Amino acid sequence: MHxxxxxxxxxLPQIIGDPKAEPPIPPIIPVKKSCWWNGVKTGRFPKPVKFGPRVTAWRVEDIRALIASA
Structure with a gap:
């Protein structure tokens, strides 16, 4: 499954996929990057955790809860 x-x-590439990666990463939640960030801003998608100025990640538990609620 996932x-x-x-x-x-x-x-983020692990969540929305990256077809240009080698090997390609299939999407778990098939949306574009701008749609994902808009969803984070509006509260539709979970808030990220900032590890540094250029490192952003999401808790696996939050992503699993998002999938379960769909």
């Missing part, structure tokens, strides 16, 4: 770890954090 390639999510049991616990921890995932980055």
């Amino acid at each position: 390639s999510l770890p049991e616990t921890g954090f995932v980055r």
